[in-house]
Amino acid sequence: MKTIVATCLVLFLSIPTAIAGSVAGKGVWCPKDDVIEESFGFWFEEENTRQVFLKGYVVSTDDYNYEEETNVIVIGGLGYKLNRRTLKLLIPQKFDRQCYLATSYDELVAKLEDISTAAEAKNQI
Numbered sequence: 001m002k003t004i005v006a007t008c009l010v011l012f013l014s015i016p017t018a019i020a021g022s023v024a025g026k027g028v029w030c031p032k033d034d035v036i037e038e039s040f041g042f043w044f045e046e047e048n049t050r051q052v053f054l055k056g057y058v059v060s061t062d063d064y065n066y067e068e069e070t071n072v073i074v075i076g077g078l079g080y081k082l083n084r085r086t087l088k089l090l091i092p093q094k095f096d097r098q099c100y101l102a103t104s105y106d107e108l109v110a111k112l113e114d115i116s117t118a119a120e121a122k123n124q125i
Contacts, residue, residue, distance in 0.1 A: 027101075029041045029101075029111060037115060037119050043108060049066045050105070052105075052108045070084075082099065
């Protein structure tokens, strides 16, 4: 009897862990090697994702809805699909882009600010 109760308790306590596959509170950084100024990232929140990118020398954002599927995250409005296992971003009618896990929203912003500062320093006018 104790074994059955212990088994049920363990199963009950493990349910939230099994469901906790959400991307909310996580992000990805998607650099572009040949034109680093075109790098961007996504930060996933409860109901939407925030795309973080450079517009001129300013870090800008746009919000989009997203849907979590078993193997991909579909970012609405852009038609992008992020493979959950490989973190490869499938961009319609363009080359796919490899993304990397971002630890925080501030990290994404800091990466783009560094790129902006470096690009601005190269300009002569």
